[in-house]
Amino acid sequence: MRYIHDEGNLRRRHIPEEVEVILKEVGKPFGIISASTPPVGAFTEGGTLWEHGFKAACLSAHYRNSTFMPEWHRLTDTPDHLQVDALERVHSFAWALLQRLDQG
Incomplete structure (x- = not known):
């Protein structure tokens, strides 16, 4: 799992x-690491929020040891290609993050 740094x-x-x-x-317990997007001129949802002064994070899940997302923005990006274990990890991380933010 990665978060977009820039x-x-x-x-x-x-x-x-x-x-x-x-x-x-x-x-830390989820092994999250940072990633940068290539300088292609486009923004993720998080980058668009940064552009307007909001605090945001963009998370992505990849195959291990890869930054490649084979189904992303392709016609093959369908529910049958969903990696359930990756979705569960991102969900668990997001829940832990929300709990941490509630603590202040």
């Missing part, structure tokens, strides 16, 4: 530092 091309944006600190803290 993205964009001409207007390269970075995750807010305080958000990254919390992601690393909560993500």
